[in-house]
Amino acid sequence: MKTAHFILIFCLLALASPFAYASDPSPLQDFCVAINDPKDAVFVNGKFCKDPKLARAQYFYYSGLNIPRNTSNPVGSTVTPVNVAQIPGLNTLGISLVRIDYAPNVVVEGTLYVGFVTSNTDNRLITKVLYPGDVFVFPIGLIHFQFNVGKTNAVAFAALSSQNPGVITVANAVFGSNPPINPDVLVKAFQLDKNVVKNLQSKFWWANN
Amino acid sequence: MKTAHFILIFCLLALASPFAYASDPSPLQDFCVAINDPKDAVFVNGKFCKDPKLARAQYFYYSGLNIPRNTSNPVGSTVTPVNVAQIPGLNTLGISLVRIDYAPNVVVEGTLYVGFVTSNTDNRLITKVLYPGDVFVFPIGLIHFQFNVGKTNAVAFAALSSQNPGVITVANAVFGSNPPINPDVLVKAFQLDKNVVKNLQSKFWWANN
Amino acid sequence: MKTAHFILIFCLLALASPFAYASDPSPLQDFCVAINDPKDAVFVNGKFCKDPKLARAQYFYYSGLNIPRNTSNPVGSTVTPVNVAQIPGLNTLGISLVRIDYAPNVVVEGTLYVGFVTSNTDNRLITKVLYPGDVFVFPIGLIHFQFNVGKTNAVAFAALSSQNPGVITVANAVFGSNPPINPDVLVKAFQLDKNVVKNLQSKFWWANN
Amino acid sequence: MKTAHFILIFCLLALASPFAYASDPSPLQDFCVAINDPKDAVFVNGKFCKDPKLARAQYFYYSGLNIPRNTSNPVGSTVTPVNVAQIPGLNTLGISLVRIDYAPNVVVEGTLYVGFVTSNTDNRLITKVLYPGDVFVFPIGLIHFQFNVGKTNAVAFAALSSQNPGVITVANAVFGSNPPINPDVLVKAFQLDKNVVKNLQSKFWWANN
Amino acid sequence: MKTAHFILIFCLLALASPFAYASDPSPLQDFCVAINDPKDAVFVNGKFCKDPKLARAQYFYYSGLNIPRNTSNPVGSTVTPVNVAQIPGLNTLGISLVRIDYAPNVVVEGTLYVGFVTSNTDNRLITKVLYPGDVFVFPIGLIHFQFNVGKTNAVAFAALSSQNPGVITVANAVFGSNPPINPDVLVKAFQLDKNVVKNLQSKFWWANN
Amino acid sequence: MKTAHFILIFCLLALASPFAYASDPSPLQDFCVAINDPKDAVFVNGKFCKDPKLARAQYFYYSGLNIPRNTSNPVGSTVTPVNVAQIPGLNTLGISLVRIDYAPNVVVEGTLYVGFVTSNTDNRLITKVLYPGDVFVFPIGLIHFQFNVGKTNAVAFAALSSQNPGVITVANAVFGSNPPINPDVLVKAFQLDKNVVKNLQSKFWWANN
Structure with missing residues (x-):
């Protein structure tokens, strides 16, 4: 049985072609654990916070990111976000995490073919084939892609510079x-x-x- | 002869599908007039500044934005940017301007059909047909479009929340x-x-x- | 009958002597359409948001900026702001728009005489006479003025780098x-x-x- | 002999009517000690830094702020700034200090009469007479004043939320x-x-x- | 009777070893006077604001910072913070103040021995002995200390680049x-x-x- | 032979007791690949950039993060940073990565015991024992620790919200x-x-x- 190779893609924006929109503010307290949006449909930029005296370890914690995800869907990949919706303690901290499972596309030997395209100045394509242990950076806001060119499943973990990246x-x-x-x-x-x-x-x- | 209608589109991101990437910093001086990149290929985030004592009115000035542009190209529109490359005094100020000329697409009576799509949560489409004097906002980072549905040329002016918006x-x-x-x-x-x-x-x- | 010349002044701060105070934060959601301040006199920095599922095109839209305004008042000019109060979708986006109508002051031929003064280091005055199609930048926070030196009404549109510029x-x-x-x-x-x-x-x- | 009363005015903007323009960025290193502008008239937003290995205590240090200043000039007050020009270690730290000496204006008994005016919404005046040990905040960007209404010299120290406040x-x-x-x-x-x-x-x- | 010397320490972070965490956002209104946290345990990043029409001078004011504090405790110093909890008008302004009283430690002649240690790159110690009228800067986030090496009480005032510095x-x-x-x-x-x-x-x- | 468990710690600050200091600015270009500090000891806040036309995939890439590190040193752990020094393309992007290898401390069965202490308000300790696949967040600027309480080596990967976190x-x-x-x-x-x-x-x- 073939097992998925582990790759740590260190990208700022996660999926097939995501665009997150920029820098989150710094916190004004030790932390600001998010609460769910209140019933009466009033929201703030970001999230309301819990009473800091009620902070518990579980609000800073998420479990099970090591479990492989099912990739049998038309685009052959599954994204598991770990952002402020999963870890309320991420509120105001401006960072989040993602696990991506890729079904193999059986093209050539290797692992993950990634790339990004610069903006309208010249629309230059910059690409790299990644192997286990490799790290790659996608500059924020640029169109990019990841493609499993191997014969087995692949998995990547990505860190994103927003607590709630607006993926597109x-x-x-x-x-x-x-x-x-x-x-x-x-x-x-x-x-x-x-x-x-x-x-x-x-x-x-x-x-x- | 039909003349182009004037529309003031007030968008944060300018062309057919542009993605600008976020908030520019505040200036630490009265102004920081940009100089061209030095010969020896050293750059900074943003631009180097001129000696402030040499500031002249022309560095804060651009002329001719009222002149219609030629729109005979495959996509039928022309973008005239007025950013830090045209006005060096915009450096560090986090704002810029654009004129867009649209050839008519002769579909229905009206003027400019615009819209944007929300991010992956629901990819909802929000649209509006604009007439002269109308203002419309494209939230930063979302895919959007503008389409001249009138029988004549159209022109729009857009303000962008970056001195050097990375248009895609x-x-x-x-x-x-x-x-x-x-x-x-x-x-x-x-x-x-x-x-x-x-x-x-x-x-x-x-x-x- | 003389008609008003159209000028696109691209300024960061709008009226006779306005001082806006700096960079607004980036949004943490696709958008955060402002709601009016709640009855119980609780406010946040900026505005509360509507439920994003209730976003409609009209919240990103304003109409009638092409209509000339009356300028018969002591200072001879009228400012029509288009900010978060008029377009709730501007909330968290850090940009706004303004139309200014100037009565003529019949001094010399020309159009708009504009200028700004640098800060206490040297209080230098930098000026320019603007004609239709011209663009001019007022660096943020500096005292500046606009004066219609023509014989007819003038109109200018300005983009401001704040969703709610504190004009003074x-x-x-x-x-x-x-x-x-x-x-x-x-x-x-x-x-x-x-x-x-x-x-x-x-x-x-x-x-x- | 009458001695000057000591007052700690805690203001964001310092002199008779100053307007500083907003938030400075956070540092990306431990510190970035400013160097004087290089000979060849190239500047950056803020200041270039010294080699961090050459940091010495003196770059973070200023002496003599306890010495009274001469106030015999038309406006009857003297401002002694302690910003990035005096303490190069302040570069990128977004804060500075000021000492203000006021000649007495001999109007009524008391000490310092201070106030600020809100922006164009209502131009409301908010004032207070300050005595030794008092602290007062001027919201950033609003027109304000300080006036020595006592019979003796007064002195105030102010902290400013910029390393190089653009005072006007x-x-x-x-x-x-x-x-x-x-x-x-x-x-x-x-x-x-x-x-x-x-x-x-x-x-x-x-x-x- | 020996009197305390007055020293103006101009530090970004206040106590024995405090770590404040960084830049607060700029205000989007003239001011945003903080209100106490509401009963129902809902919080925001920073504080909710009062209705701006209810702003009074007292919300921008604090009194009594000239009164010496008692220093008879194990660490021999007392910190009197003047932040958003004491002056609600500081909300969103990103700055605060502190008075520190130090009991004498009777070691050598002189006044205040201060220093900070750079981060893990080299953990370099940078120190200075301060006398009345001296100003010293502690770069944000670095471990630092202040130690009264004189025979009398000492007092220092510090400005902090946060409205609510998270002191540790x-x-x-x-x-x-x-x-x-x-x-x-x-x-x-x-x-x-x-x-x-x-x-x-x-x-x-x-x-x- | 026992193999190291894999844990994904998602922390904002990395080592035994690190303090990174806050939000990095957004980029003003597509990217700004860092160059080494120039010979003549002139630095900027952050790093100078390469000519963008010379950008190559290798500047966004790092290899070998999957290789276990030696942990035989007094504190029993090794930190492998992947920041702007290793990946010059991270410059201006405000994010970085770290691998931490922990020697076992043979205390009890389990894996990684982590915790952080809130600031001076109450110095509350919040802890959690982590197992493979777990994610934990350390709020920025707070003192925290990680301790391998298992019988085997452990490894954690951490994402940091700065391109050059000042670890202490x-x-x-x-x-x-x-x-x-x-x-x-x-x-x-x-x-x-x-x-x-x-x-x-x-x-x-x-x-x-």
Whole structure:
């Protein structure tokens, strides 16, 4: 039986094509353990805090990140976030964690093929094939990808510079939004045939419905 | 002759699908007029400054934003940035400006159809048709679009919350990177046929070459 | 009939002598649409947010910025702010917009005479006469002015690097405060005759009463 | 002989009417001792740093703040700043100090009469008479004043939330800029007679010349 | 009778070994006067604000910092904080103040012996003996100390770059925590005999009980 | 043979007692790959950047974090940092990584005993015993510890919210500084016998010499 190789990808933004939006503020107390949003639909930027006197070790704790996740879905990967929703003690601390399991894509020998594209100045592609023990950085806000080019499952852990990174999978956002974007817009932006756009929109419907 | 309608789009991120990455620092002096990067290839986060005693009004000034731009290109729009590269006095001030000219797409009566998609939580699409005098906000970091649905040229002015917004046109970055992203990655991510991916990569080659 | 020239002033601080106070934080969610202050007089730094599931396009939208404003008042200009009070979706985004209409002051041919003064190091004055299509930057926190030196109305649009810029018109704050500042203080600070100070305080009484 | 009373004014902004502009960044090293600007007129936002291995206690040290200053000048007060120019170790630390000596104005019994005016929303004046041992806070960016209403000299120490606060004395900036602001602008803004404006501009000429 | 010398220590972090944690955000309003935490145990990062219309001078004011404090306790010094708990108007302003009274330690002639240690790179010690009128800066986050080496009481005033500095007295936190840290951990970390550790833990019990 | 258990500690601050100091700024470019400090001893807050056109994948990459480290030293643990010194592409990104190997301390069955102490308000101790797959958060700036209570080696990976976290091992800084702190200061602060202090100072001499 083949076992998943362990890789520590040290990225600032996690999934297939995520875009987190920047620096969280510093805390003004020792900590500010998040509470769930109150019933009466009032929210703040970030989260309300518990009474600090009620802080317990469990609010700073999460368990089970070593358990492999199921990757049998259309994109062949599963993201397990560990952010302020899982660890309320992360509130105001500006950092979070993610485990990503990749199904093999059986292309060539090796492990994880990763890369990112610089912004409109030159849209340069920078890539690397990663092996166990490797670390890679995705600069914040740039489109990037990770692709398991090995024959076995792969797993990566990523640290993110936000307590609640706003992850965006480009394909899902563009073709799977709810309701769908007017196909004429996508035909123009992606220079695709209208039928291809409509077909894509029906395929990505699974993502959010 | 039909003239372009004037619209003031008040967006945080400018082009077809741009992603700027967040809050710039506050200045520690009255101002810090940018100088061009020095010959010996040493850079800082942001820009070096001129001697403040040499500050002149022209470093805080730009002219000609009222002149219509040519929109005859594949995507039918032209972006004229006014950022720290055009106004060196913007250095450290965390704000910039953009003029966008849109060719008409002759679909329905009206002017500019704009929208943005929320992040992976639900990928919800929020849209609006804009008329002259309207203002619209694109929350920072979210995928968004602007589409001229009128019969005439349109023009919009946008303010951006960065002195040097890292704009990313999604289609260009994904299909037009240099060198191209391995098509297998895009086949998986976008669920497109490999021939469609290769065709798109050849089309967007113009963007960066 | 003479029509108002259109000028795009790109300033960080808007009115006759405004002082906004610095960098707003980055958002921790996709967006945080502001709600009005709750009845029970509890406030936060910034604003509380609506339930994100209730976000609608109208919260990111403002209409009518193309309509000229009336400028018949003692200072001959009118400021129309478009900030978090008008567009609740601006909350946490750190940017806002303003339209300023100027009555003509019929001095010389031209359009808008603008300038700012550096801080106490040397109190240097930096000025420029602006024409349609021109852009000018006022560095944040410095005293500045705009003066319509043309024969017709003028209009300017300004982008501000705060969602809720704390605008201060120097003359109003100094001579029109409520209650008035002790005249002895102003006599000393401005080296004015006590009768002139008292006269000014009576004139600026209109500003806040 | 009457001795000066000691008052600890704890203000964020120091002189007669200063406006500092906001939050300095956090340091990325243990410290970053400032060096003087290099000969070749290249500057950064803030200051360049010395080699950290060359840090000495003297770079974090200033002496003589207990010595009374001479207050015989037109405005009757003297400000002794202790910022990054005096203590290079303050670079990147976002805080500084100031000593202010006030000549007596012999008005009523008491010590220091201080106040600030809120921004344009209502231009409300908030004041207090301070006695030895009192502490007062001026919210950042608001116009404020301090006035010695006692019969003896007074001294105050102030902490400022910037390593290099951009202090602006309103009267100096408005009437003493170099070159002077066009009197027509000031006539309009302050509703003063043109002769009064010209007289004031000649009086404040001392400030920067 | 011997009187206490007055010293103005200008430090970023206050007590025997305090560690404050960094930059507070800028305010989004003129001010945001703190209110006490509401009954129902909901908190925010920082503090809720009062209705700004109810702002009074007393919220920006503190009295009595000139009164000497009693220093007869085991560590021979007393810290009087003046932060957001004492002056609610400090909320969101990122600065606070402290008075420290030191009992004499009768070692050598002189006044206050201060120092700090750089981080793990080289743990270098930087020290200075301070006299009346001296100012000294402790870089944020570094372990530091102040020790009265004179024969009389001493007093210092310190400005801190946080509205609510999270002060940590190292000895109290390490040996006086509640409940105590497992002695085996401290034996290993400090290379102390287990009996010495247990003895220290009993001595520092006073600090928090 | 017993193998080391794998634990993912998700902490903001890394070693036995580290104190990192706070929020790094957001980048103003796509990235700012660090260069080594220039010969002429001029530094900036953070690091200078390479010409962005020369960016290569290797600047965002680090290899070998999966290799166990030797833990035979007095404190029984080894920290392997992966910060801006190892990955120059981390410059301006505000995040870094660390691998910690712990020798077993053979106390009880289990794995890693961790905890932190709140600041001076109550110096409360919050602890947890961690097992493979567990995640724990140390709030920034608080004194904390990790102790291998198992019979085998343990390894943890930690993400830190700074590109260059200023780590401070309390015992090393207090007793191993160079030159040593005056023993009288430590006798007073830690209530230790002078001989114990001198003995500790000789023991910790290894740390920095």
